[in-house]
Amino acid sequence: MNGKFQDISYMKNGEPVWIPVTIRVEDHITIPDLDYTNIENPDQFLEDYSSTISNIPMDMSKPLWEFHLLNIKTSKAESVLLAKIHHSIGDGMSLMSLLLACSRKISDPDALISTISFTKKTVDSMASAWWLIAGFWFMIRVTFTTIVEFSKLMLTLCFLRDTKNPLLGNPDDGIQSWKVIHRIISFDDVKLVKNAMNMKVNDVLLGMTQAGLSRYLSAQYHGCTMSQKKKILGKIRVRGAVAINLRPAANIEDLADMMTKGSKCRWGNFIGAIIFPLWIKSENDPLEYIRRAKTTMDRKKISLEAFIFYGIIKFTLKFFGGKAVEAFGKRIFGHTSLAFSNVRGPDEEISLYGHPITYVAGSALVGSQALNIHFISYVNKIIINLAVDTTTIPDPHQLCDDIVESLKTIKSAAQKRGSHKMEV
Template sequence: MEPEATMEATCSTHEESSTKEDHHRLILSPASRLFHSPRFNCYIVIIMGFKTRIDSNIVKNGLKVLHNHPRFSCRLLMIYSFLLYKDDRGGKKRWIQVSVNQEDHVFVPTLNSKIEHPEEFVENYISNLTASPLDLSKPLWEVHLLNVKTSNAEGLAVIRMHHSMGDGASLMSLLLACTRKTSDPNALPSVPTQKRADSSSDLGWFWRFILAIWYGITLIANTLVDIMLFIATLLFLNDAETPIKGSSDVHLTTKRFLHRTVSMNHIKQVKNAMGTTVNDVVLGVTQAGLSRYLNRRYAGQNDKDVGTKQEGSNLPKNMHVRANILVNLRPTVGIQDLADMMAKKSKVRWGNCIGYILIPFTIALQDDPLDYVRGAKAVIDRKKHSLEAFFTYLTANLLIKIIGAKAAGVLAHRIISHSTFSFSNLVGPQEEISFYGHQITFMSPHVYGHPHALHMHWQSYADEMTVCLTVDPNVIPDPEKLLDDLEESLKLISHAVMERGLAVDVV
């Protein structure tokens, strides 16, 4: 049996001195390995705006707490062994602890104080950043502090991390652990938790037993259908070619990053009036906004063949459009736990524990704006009674172990490229917060590196919701109009609720 040989001799001491438990803990999770495959190399970008200019020295000093986080103080190492499962070229990737040089990760460029088009400058700056990968010889994160005055901020922080460092929910929780309430500089942010249905009801044991059986049958049936659709998507089921669907190599193109802030009160107003969730509302608004946007993009096409269009619109009939959604299968790491970990070097569970689900979208011009929300709620309610996310998670893990991360990445690329776009949303803090003394005006998370020309993320913050778009400008040359359509769709849905007396206006 041959001993393990590392790429660099300087790293072997650390590995040899590690306990067996720590040695195993440093192995990349299957999902993290998948995010390093050539066709699925994914990154997360978080843009934060501040109400004041940035004091870079204060922020730099504050960010030193990240050095205590096991992922922010580790870099990738390839270990070769005949005993270990062989990755892409006979090796196995692991995280290895290193000393963090702050200057390698926090950048404060010297900028012209009189930039003529600050929004365009910031957008180009971020886009250019993503044109090159992070240095694998260092921990896979960086922060750029930009003292540029834009329409909604006096300064901005751009955080880029490799997706292998953790899932979106965990990384957002980590970011919030670095913030404090603006009203109380010593208090961590408060994030709303999902309320569970009250299990104590007036139903007798017999009816609860019947409902449990019915739930189990529904769960199995829905899961089997979703598994068959998932396999069909891998083999042949492909979404229709639309103006927002990218080609198979779209993951290689440079992206644009945009955002728009809308009223969270309007979303809650619709939610309360229709008895839905915030997620149902934003999915409904997304269906409505995409329908408006695609109707415009299709204008003038197929004029000779009216029969191919939906009645009263420019949209083709029977459009097959699906969104790919990442689902976090592990309970979200608590903000307090992460703050304690970085302050006291305590341990918490960390990594990527995520599955995928495919959500069908109805692209049509509805006479009743509320039908978009009703349709979204029906789809989401059905998905809640399915184990699709667990199936995709377990399948991905199994494939990585059998055929390796590179081959599994090819399959993941094929499945995702057969859907049209990616969608996600995260719950943010309920109150205004500050990042090392700098009050935040907005947070805009993005993902890139996957085979979609459009990724849409909804991020709540205090009484606002930020719609974040990552787009391929070659496929979607006018993303500002898509943001306009999403904003207008929310207004129309909110107005429909008020017009019918289902809710009162929210100031």
């Protein structure tokens, strides 16, 4: 077991210190005594239960993890396992690796799941002859882009805040009440758009998020004409803090390797963040949202913004302590409207101690944003997870509907574009 799962935190000289303790498993597992026969809407019950435990502070007197077993049949599963784990234990990639290490293939109950492989493009000899020139030009681009993006990060830290909009909470008030919901969509739909537009999955997810937010925000300005709404959306600044995995390998690593001393793939929190300007417009062409997402993300990938963000956190923690890191995070996250992340899950169905898993949902309730959007893939599904502050966003289901509907619109446009190319 990873050390943090056996440790508790206590304050020493104003700073948290981790010490190992003896684990009492029964203290970390909750099986609520409920009259399941009288639950009329199991999906709503699950949503309410998840939101309730999200708003309860963790018990700091024991290791910071807990499991809730609900023997209730929902529209998506025969029963539900809820895990509540403190962010200090590990990031999304670490926790996904832990899940896979505890799982087995449904097709072969005795076999561990295979790690996800990525194909690498080969470079022909003619192209490799120009590697010096290309490398020099690339370094110039990296340097220039990093300076620009670092400057934007510092401006955000100091004073640059998103325009007041229906998604932006008040960081001074803190999160009042979390509401956690999820929706399952087809991974094949996302792949269709990805292949049609020659993009990454993350580009499509960011693009459909931009389209969904644009649709949602447009509907918030009641009484305005369409032209007035376009002007309003054209003037507001909405940005998201996008989590970036900094591990050298992008695939899901085997847990044992990840926890091995000296492994290049670290267990724990090894993520940076970039400040992503969202394209919030009323576009006639829905594909423009994913084009804009790809253009912005390509520029961000060239920069070292995510590594600088991580470095600032580590430097601040080492020399100024946890309170300074908390103040840094409050400034950055309080000046942006939302948090966004995407974690890739297994490509094949898995079981947990003999119980087949139908989907994996999860949210990271960190930062002071009123909106957290997280995508998790599982086989042929993508699970959209929203965690919202209901005092700022009272209708999260409508927001989720807008994101789902935007994917349908983008998919339809991509199919029409593909059929038009075939006709030509």
